[in-house]
Amino acid sequence: MAYYAIKGGETAIKNSLNFYSDLTQASQNIDDNDLMNGLTFSIDKVMSEGSLYSKKLAAIAIKRSAGDLLNASFFLRAHRSSCQRICTSKTIDVNEMRLSRRISSAFKDIEGGQLLGASNDYEIKLLVDLKDEKVNVEEYSNKDCVIKSALTPLRDDNLIKKLPQEDEPWDITRNYPSAPYPRSAVLQVMSRGESGSLLTVGYTTMRGYGDVHPTIGDLRIGELDITVVHPFTKNEVKVGEIEATAVESVGTFNQDSEGDTKLTTGFGFCFGKNETKAISMSIIDLTLYNNTYSVGGDNIIAADFEMIMHHLDGIESFGMTNHFKLPHYVTFQTDYQIFKSAQKYSEDKKEVEQKEQEGVK
Amino acid sequence: MRYAFLDEEAKKEIRRSILKAIAIPGYIVSFASRELPVARGWGTGGLQITLAIINETDKLKVIDQGCDGSVNAVNIRNFIKSVTDVDTTIDTKEATIIQTRHRVPEMELQEGQTLVFQVPIPDILETVEPNLGKQKLLHANADYSKLWVLLYEDTSMYGDSRISNRYPVMVNKRYAMDPSPIPKYDTLKLNNCKALQLFGAGREKKIYAIPPYTNVMPLKFEDKDFSVENFNGHCCGKCGSTHSFLDEVYDDDGVVNYYCNDTDYCDKEQEMKGDK
Amino acid sequence: MDTVDIEKLNRDNFKALQNSLSMPGKIENITELFESHLLAIANTLLYSEVSFYYEGSEEFELIEAITNSKKETIENADYIFCDEVNEYLFNKAKMGTAKDPEYSGTFIIKCKEFDGLKVKLKGPGIDKEKIVFLPINKSFVEFFNEKNSYYPLGNEVFFLNENGKIIALSRTTKMEII
Numbered sequence: 001m002a003y004y005a006i007k008g009g010e011t012a013i014k015n016s017l018n019f020y021s022d023l024t025q026a027s028q029n030i031d032d033n034d035l036m037n038g039l040t041f042s043i044d045k046v047m048s049e050g051s052l053y054s055k056k057l058a059a060i061a062i063k064r065s066a067g068d069l070l071n072a073s074f075f076l077r078a079h080r081s082s083c084q085r086i087c088t089s090k091t092i093d094v095n096e097m098r099l100s101r102r103i104s105s106a107f108k109d110i111e112g113g114q115l116l117g118a119s120n121d122y123e124i125k126l127l128v129d130l131k132d133e134k135v136n137v138e139e140y141s142n143k144d145c146v147i148k149s150a151l152t153p154l155r156d157d158n159l160i161k162k163l164p165q166e167d168e169p170w171d172i173t174r175n176y177p178s179a180p181y182p183r184s185a186v187l188q189v190m191s192r193g194e195s196g197s198l199l200t201v202g203y204t205t206m207r208g209y210g211d212v213h214p215t216i217g218d219l220r221i222g223e224l225d226i227t228v229v230h231p232f233t234k235n236e237v238k239v240g241e242i243e244a245t246a247v248e249s250v251g252t253f254n255q256d257s258e259g260d261t262k263l264t265t266g267f268g269f270c271f272g273k274n275e276t277k278a279i280s281m282s283i284i285d286l287t288l289y290n291n292t293y294s295v296g297g298d299n300i301i302a303a304d305f306e307m308i309m310h311h312l313d314g315i316e317s318f319g320m321t322n323h324f325k326l327p328h329y330v331t332f333q334t335d336y337q338i339f340k341s342a343q344k345y346s347e348d349k350k351e352v353e354q355k356e357q358e359g360v361k
Numbered sequence: 362m363r364y365a366f367l368d369e370e371a372k373k374e375i376r377r378s379i380l381k382a383i384a385i386p387g388y389i390v391s392f393a394s395r396e397l398p399v400a401r402g403w404g405t406g407g408l409q410i411t412l413a414i415i416n417e418t419d420k421l422k423v424i425d426q427g428c429d430g431s432v433n434a435v436n437i438r439n440f441i442k443s444v445t446d447v448d449t450t451i452d453t454k455e456a457t458i459i460q461t462r463h464r465v466p467e468m469e470l471q472e473g474q475t476l477v478f479q480v481p482i483p484d485i486l487e488t489v490e491p492n493l494g495k496q497k498l499l500h501a502n503a504d505y506s507k508l509w510v511l512l513y514e515d516t517s518m519y520g521d522s523r524i525s526n527r528y529p530v531m532v533n534k535r536y537a538m539d540p541s542p543i544p545k546y547d548t549l550k551l552n553n554c555k556a557l558q559l560f561g562a563g564r565e566k567k568i569y570a571i572p573p574y575t576n577v578m579p580l581k582f583e584d585k586d587f588s589v590e591n592f593n594g595h596c597c598g599k600c601g602s603t604h605s606f607l608d609e610v611y612d613d614d615g616v617v618n619y620y621c622n623d624t625d626y627c628d629k630e631q632e633m634k635g636d637k
Numbered sequence: 638m639d640t641v642d643i644e645k646l647n648r649d650n651f652k653a654l655q656n657s658l659s660m661p662g663k664i665e666n667i668t669e670l671f672e673s674h675l676l677a678i679a680n681t682l683l684y685s686e687v688s689f690y691y692e693g694s695e696e697f698e699l700i701e702a703i704t705n706s707k708k709e710t711i712e713n714a715d716y717i718f719c720d721e722v723n724e725y726l727f728n729k730a731k732m733g734t735a736k737d738p739e740y741s742g743t744f745i746i747k748c749k750e751f752d753g754l755k756v757k758l759k760g761p762g763i764d765k766e767k768i769v770f771l772p773i774n775k776s777f778v779e780f781f782n783e784k785n786s787y788y789p790l791g792n793e794v795f796f797l798n799e800n801g802k803i804i805a806l807s808r809t810t811k812m813e814i815i
Contacts, residue, residue, distance in 0.1 A: 176391060384791075413651075
């Protein structure tokens with residue numbers, strides 16, 4: 001059967017979507033709540049990359065995509081694009097998080113202790129269980145568990161480098177900046193970036209492509225309140241809660257804008273539970289803003305703003321990569337013709353050179 | 362659903378970018394570029410322009426690789442129709458807005474028509490300098506030396522530029538511009554065109570434009586001709602045209618046939634020949 | 638009270654603005670909003686991310702409220718609305734930079750009619766040349782040509798007459814008095 005991307009396109013698309021619908025039929029029958037409660041990490045990843053906090057919509061998107069999480073994020077982004085902006089919320093302070101998990105690798109012990117919470121860090125990855133151990137678990141509520149960042153003592157002692165404050169945070173969905181990029185824009189790009197992309201870039205710094213030696217100062221997962229100013233009463237009103245991951249990593253030290261030697265830090269933040277992404281983000285933040293030494297090689301991707309601002313968005317890279325499936329027969333025809341002309345030119349040239357050589361003999 | 366899908370703020374921002382782009386022919390204007398239900402890289406730039414400029418009086422034509430029936434053209438046309446209820450047409454002469462990917466229609470366009478190009482890579486300097494900040498400075502200084510060096514290197518090794526589509530053009534004698542992946546055959550149509558030409562790159566978040574009657578010349582050395590694609594004397598197997606861009610199509614027996622790439626043009630030629 | 642479909646008004650008026658700027662010298666029609674053509678154009682162009690300058694007699698507060706655009710000084714405004722031609726204002730408006738020529742002012746100037754000085758227009762958007770009458774004087778032509786000689790820096794101008802017709806000059810347009 002030949003592939004003709006010409007007439008009959010309309011019918012072809014309809015049939016293709018029908019076949020796809022058959023393929024995704026089984027996932028459509030999954031109960032939304034089962035998905036939200038069951039595949040909680042998938043839901044969180046999709047909300048984070050889709051840049052829209054809605055577990056329900058994330059569940060619907062995952063079902064529509066039959067588990068293709070990047071495709072599901074795309075659905076959320078497209079939906080977000082159609083939502084009207086009513087107002088901007090108050091800036092969240094992650095120190096006010098109601099913690100369900102909080103650790104610090106930088107210190108042996110911290111205020112409130114190392115709160116491991118629900119984590120698979122120490123899970124032995126065997127698909128078959130070793131043995132069934134019964135554990136007694138205390139009742140725990142995060143309502144009273146609000147503890148400031150483990151780096152607070154260092155901040156209070158003015159040991160940590162402060163970056164310049166922007167007057168107002170940028171909004172990359174309303175206006176995309178050109179270089180020099182505001183830090184708020186850089187963090188926005190990373191926060192909604194594709195988890196694997198951030199992982200790769202962060203990883204390069206751990207293998208020498210960067211002059212950062214990070215230690216996690218504070219990693220936290222918990223609930224945060226979203227507050228807005230009521231348009232009429234002008235009072236602050238809580239409109240909802242989100243679960244989020246925040247990571248502060250500590251790097252090496254260098255001089256700040258006033259010439260004082262300070263410790264450097266990086267910040268990672270994303271919707272839902274995604275420690276890998278938040279850790280990667282904090283390390284990339286660290287690398288971008290502390291790239292002053294000759295260590296690390298020439299091409300430090302994690303320190304290159306152009307690399308970070310334009311290559312981490314999953315929806316963009318996914319779209320562009322897959323666009324190569326679209327018909328390209330016109331451009332291919334032009335490529336082929338250029339190749340033929342160049343080939344002919346080389347051959348003619350060779351012939352002429354050969355004739356000259358023979359003439360010389 | 363609201364008319365043309367995008368909210369009014371999004372439309373206004375795109376419209377502002379379009380007006381500035383028209384005022385500075387060939388210059389790349391940045392815009393926010395909203396995500397759409399269509400994937401990035403699949404025409405969201407062209408789509409945003411069309412959705413921002415379209416109104417009830419328009420007649421829309423959408424082509425991809427010169428063909429209205431091409432899968433992605435069908436998809437885009439259906440989407441625009443579903444959010445505007447606009448009249449659609451495959452007749453190039455009738456259309457007021459023509460959204461296209463990779464080709465310029467064969468038939469000469471007229472005043473009052475708008476050609477909207479889908480653009481994957483908006484900056485022609487990407488060919489020689491991938492850093493966006495540096496690109497902007499080079500444009501600010503009208504410094505296109507890297508392109509000329511590339512042209513020189515290619516010419517000395519292969520007799521001509523290695524660039525096959527997206528051939529660099531100079532607009533209004535000031536900005537080097539990427540005409541989108543159209544064949545060199547079409548590059549010549551951009552010059553002094555009677556229609557308004559708008560270019561949208563959604564993923565890269567850029568819009569640029571060429572007003573009607575603007576000077577657009579391919580970058581080439583004075584002593585070399587600008588060579589376009591040729592079809593070795595073949596003519597269209599359907600309408601017999603020797604003056605159109607042809608597709609090589611393999612049939613089920615593995616035999617190669619040549620047909621006009623611009624399907625509307627071919628249909629019209631066949632009609633005319635049929636009348637005779 | 639008749640309901641006004643503001644979005645429809647905007648898209649129709651935008652088409653007129655786009656057509657007139659892409660072909661300088663061509664006359665297009667604006668449909669009024671709140672019984673004003675100037676306010677209609679303002680409502681089409683202004684939104685929360687841009688700024689304007691206007692010191693005139695029309696009820697601009699309405700537009701400011703609906704569009705959430707910011708009032709700015711003449712030096713910083715993105716869109717400058719005038720009840721009449723004002724060369725001082727024209728010279729003060731921002732022209733952009735070589736790197737970002739689009740951060741420049743666009744003028745919308747009210748006038749009685751398109752009569753007055755006979756000028757020849759040339760440049761992108763114009764088929765060879767176009768002769769029009771504009772409600773300006775010699776010094777405006779000089780200022781316009783001088784400012785736009787720093788192309789790509791420059792300013793665009795829309796003239797709006799009492800009957801809601803517009804005629805535009807792009808920064809690429811060369812004006813010659815004849």
